Amino acid sequence: MSLNTKVPAPRAGRPTPPDPGVILPSHGYARAAFGRRATPQVMWHRPYILWLLVLDLLAALAASQTAVALLDKADAGFQDPAAPGGVDGMFVLVANLGIPLGWVLLLAIAGAYDRRALGTGTEELKRILRADVALAATVSLLALGFKKDLSRLTVLLVVTAALVYTLFGRFLARCVLHHLRRSGSRASQKILLVGKLSDALALYDVVTRNKAAGLCPIAIHLPQHPRPGETVTAPVPVYVGWELVPLVQEIGADTIAVCGPASLESYELRKLAWQLEGTGLDLVVVPQVTDVTGPRIHVRPVDGMPLLTVEEPTLSGISLVAKSALDRLTALFGLILLSPLLLGIAVAIKVTDPGPVMFRQRRIGYKGRAFKVWKFRTMYTDAEQRLAALQDQNESDGLLFKMKDDPRVTPIGKHLRALSLDELPQLINVLTGQMSLVGPRPLPTEDDDYQGDVRRRLLVRPGITGLWQVSGRSDLTWDDAVRLDLHYVDNWSLTYDIGILWRTMSVVLARRGAY
Numbered sequence: 001m002s003l004n005t006k007v008p009a010p011r012a013g014r015p016t017p018p019d020p021g022v023i024l025p026s027h028g029y030a031r032a033a034f035g036r037r038a039t040p041q042v043m044w045h046r047p048y049i050l051w052l053l054v055l056d057l058l059a060a061l062a063a064s065q066t067a068v069a070l071l072d073k074a075d076a077g078f079q080d081p082a083a084p085g086g087v088d089g090m091f092v093l094v095a096n097l098g099i100p101l102g103w104v105l106l107l108a109i110a111g112a113y114d115r116r117a118l119g120t121g122t123e124e125l126k127r128i129l130r131a132d133v134a135l136a137a138t139v140s141l142l143a144l145g146f147k148k149d150l151s152r153l154t155v156l157l158v159v160t161a162a163l164v165y166t167l168f169g170r171f172l173a174r175c176v177l178h179h180l181r182r183s184g185s186r187a188s189q190k191i192l193l194v195g196k197l198s199d200a201l202a203l204y205d206v207v208t209r210n211k212a213a214g215l216c217p218i219a220i221h222l223p224q225h226p227r228p229g230e231t232v233t234a235p236v237p238v239y240v241g242w243e244l245v246p247l248v249q250e251i252g253a254d255t256i257a258v259c260g261p262a263s264l265e266s267y268e269l270r271k272l273a274w275q276l277e278g279t280g281l282d283l284v285v286v287p288q289v290t291d292v293t294g295p296r297i298h299v300r301p302v303d304g305m306p307l308l309t310v311e312e313p314t315l316s317g318i319s320l321v322a323k324s325a326l327d328r329l330t331a332l333f334g335l336i337l338l339s340p341l342l343l344g345i346a347v348a349i350k351v352t353d354p355g356p357v358m359f360r361q362r363r364i365g366y367k368g369r370a371f372k373v374w375k376f377r378t379m380y381t382d383a384e385q386r387l388a389a390l391q392d393q394n395e396s397d398g399l400l401f402k403m404k405d406d407p408r409v410t411p412i413g414k415h416l417r418a419l420s421l422d423e424l425p426q427l428i429n430v431l432t433g434q435m436s437l438v439g440p441r442p443l444p445t446e447d448d449d450y451q452g453d454v455r456r457r458l459l460v461r462p463g464i465t466g467l468w469q470v471s472g473r474s475d476l477t478w479d480d481a482v483r484l485d486l487h488y489v490d491n492w493s494l495t496y497d498i499g500i501l502w503r504t505m506s507v508v509l510a511r512r513g514a515y
Helices: 045-070 089-109 123-145 152-182 197-209 244-251 266-276 318-337 339-352 383-393 411-418 421-431 452-459 478-491 494-510
Strands: 189-195 215-222 238-240 255-259 282-286 297-302 305-310 358-364 370-376 436-438 463-465
Touching: 045 089, 045 152, 089 123, 089 152, 123 152, 123 494, 152 494, 189 197, 189 244, 189 282, 197 215, 197 255, 215 244, 215 255, 244 266, 255 266, 266 282, 318 339, 318 421, 318 436, 318 494, 339 370, 339 411, 339 421, 370 421, 411 421, 421 463, 436 494, 452 478, 463 494
Parallel strands: 189 215, 189 255, 215 238, 255 282, 436 463
Antiparallel strands: 297 305, 358 370
């Protein structure tokens, strides 16, 4: 890609950008303070939020009707013998209007409609959970204030049903949004990457691999001219020596992403933030401390200077005990509920190919302890003997052997792998404490293969699913897989696990990266 150092012809209706290198004067005042109305550039979220409002209203209404239909005492505290049917009209109003409107209001207060939390990640889930807790507290306080003797079971059912129905609606909405983003719709932010070419390309690779995140890089701006004779190669146009705000407006971007610590000096970043006020453009800064998120990061201002505090990852304590208990209970109920499906798969494997139904292989798990993993057999019985002849066709660059059209996979095994059904027997490993529902995948390697940073994968129990599986699975490089696993180890929490389990459903149904 050639380097652009000249200003292109301006589009119709847009002002001509200044000469390269010219910095617009900024006095540190918000542009809107002079009466200029801020014009938002990112517009995809408006119709999306309207649909979420409709879905959330319907979810709360459905929760109320579920309680009325299932519980005889749902109207406790609202009986009126003089009213038709013995039910106070206030109950009908509260059930059909008060709860839906109150639920949407609490979601808004919790930030569940904030554009930055929608469409990807677990932050949306956290805010919905906070709103659900607030709903239970609000209903209880109102019942106490108005002296209504409500049925506790009714309150519990309404709160639980509202949460379940809302999460289901958000899941469907997110699936539609992700589909639109992958098909190249306007439901994404167009980004100008600012920084050294290596930093910009690293961010480009991450965001383009996960199109569902809604970030679409369209250009790169370098802070300095390349050295004489240096070749600049990039998948998008590259600019250098321009003033950023006019450039963003000219190329049609709506977000500036500053990549890496050496991209802009602190005073330049502050002036850029001033210039963006009132333009409707977003500013994203990729921190120097990467792959650390969530509660481990705290900002503490000292004399106007923000200090970023990175706490040590918590790999023990009550949260770990709760995770282990939840894993084993879920595995137990999962094995009971899925027993007909497991039996059907076992019969299908036995009928279509002679040999054992189960495949057990030595894996390295928590703190380097070896164990035997349970899986449905998806390969022919001589697969291990045929591996050496296929090593030169390995499509993986790491410790694993991966091949899209592996001739060792049985016909039924291809379908089992595509839907990850061959992994279901690993619930046995979860029940025995050898694995977890969520964590780094256990690899068919030896303990000595885990050297350096890779060994941090063994600080937590391996999982049936994990961040690696929901971010590309077998389509990822080994370095990307390790980076994602280490990110999980450094940032894990129960909420994070729930978010990964949620994303796993859509990944499995889409059959992405499974072979």
